[in-house]
Amino acid sequence: MNTSYAKWTLFIAAIVVFVLTIWYSDILIEKIAQDERNKVSIWANAIQRKATLVKYTNDFFEKVRAEEQYKAEMMAKAFQRINTATGHEDISFYTELISNNQSIPYILADKDGNITATKNLDEAYLKTINTPEKFFNALNKENYNVIPINYYKNFYVYLYYKESHIYTQLRDVLNDLLESFISEIVENSSSVPVIVTDSTQKNILAYGNINPYYIKDSNFMQASIASMQSENPPIKISIGLNNEGYVFYQESYILKNLRIFPIIQIILVLIFTTIAYLLFNFAWRSEKNQIWVGMSKETAHQLGTPLSSLMAWTEILRSENINPNIVVEIEKDIARLETITQRFSKIGSTPNLRAENIQEVILNFITYFKTRTSSKIAFHIDFPEKPIIIEINKYLFEWVIENLCKNAVDAMNGKGTITISILETKKHIEIDVKDTGKGIDSKAQKKIFKPGYTTKNRGWGLGLTLAQRIIKNYHNGSLEIKSSIPFKETVLRIKLKKLKKKK
Missing domain, CATH: 3.30.565.10 (Histidine kinase-like ATPase, C-terminal domain)
Structure with missing residues (x-):
């Protein structure tokens, strides 16, 4: 009865400890998980806001580029107008338009590469294009835009221009901003696995918090993208002039591990309870075995002394001319008692x-x-x-x-x-x-x-x-x-x- 009570006490105590542990752990895990979700949410919102900022910046640069394109076209028209103006026509507006250009580098040349005018280009650069051959080589290597100007009849000159120095500097700033932006995405402090793709969602531009070993496995990466998309909608970002990309992300590894922690905890508690029960049961059985062995040994010892005496008495009875059959039956019972003594003596020892x-x-x-x-x-x-x-x-x-x-x-x-x-x-x-x-x-x-x-x-x-x-x-x-x-x-x-x- 006491053993049964002890077992039930151990079982109930284990259940109480188990429930309290799971309950308290669940509270802690939920708090940590909520913090992790908040971090990811803050990170995603920050990425979204910065993506909007980058898009605005990109739109601004696009407007600047369009403005420079417009200015270059206006200069081409100004050159053409100056050339076709009559002697009495006022061309001061056109000359001022050309002279006020302080940012757009341009070269005016004929079809054979003979340069007739330049602006906003340094002397060192001009020496590298001082012959038609060098000039055409520079056109092939560098990103020049060209506008043909019809001077008269079939005679054309060409206005070659590049982006302005200001625009070049702004473009470098934009590129640095994009690189910084993508770096912030993939190297986030929230330990969020991230994949950045182009607009097709197929080509991977960058990644973060993902084992590099799996990056070469296209099937794994596409499966990861699909998994991320099922968890969270991708964030649309601008990654350059008229280019878009997508940021795919999923919950952090910490949050994922926290989700399976209660299961691990339950398994550990069950293992601990099982081991405790087995140890208790083993100790109880060992104690019971010792009692059995002790009783058996003592019984064998107690039977040994009277048996020796009984065997001696049978010899005396045989010498007293008692009915031999009686002595034989007594000897059989004594042999039986000796067998019983042997049985008790073997309890607890290796048979x-x-x-x-x-x-x-x-x-x-x-x-x-x-x-x-x-x-x-x-x-x-x-x-x-x-x-x-x-x-x-x-x-x-x-x-x-x-x-x-x-x-x-x-x-x-x-x-x-x-x-x-x-x-x-x-x-x-x-x-x-x-x-x-x-x-x-x-x-x-x-x-x-x-x-x-x-x-x-x-x-x-x-x-x-x-x-x-x-x-x-x-x-x-x-x-x-x-x-x-x-x-x-x-x-x-x-x-x-x-x-x-x-x-």
């Missing part, structure tokens, strides 16, 4: 298993037991013809058979039939002890092998417990109730492993 003829061992016991039971008890034996040899401890095994037979006699109230049969299977030897007694109800079947359970007024409830321990612990077999039909038959089965054949 010496020997190959024995199982039919012979059982028959020898039945021969002795029949003479000490009622004549109304019939014994039936159903054994195979060939001898069955298995490894047993003869003294302990006889004890088990004796216990089962005595219980059968008690169950039949001194009248009935006991049948002992042996069945040989492929791997086991099955020994059935059947009686025609009152049977064992289903409730009792669950408790019959537990220490202290008995239906007798003066019983200790140890017989079947010891019998099962002998078969299970010393012979690596099993003892169980096969079937029980009240007042018809009750069968207890011993199952032992067959002796391995020597190769």
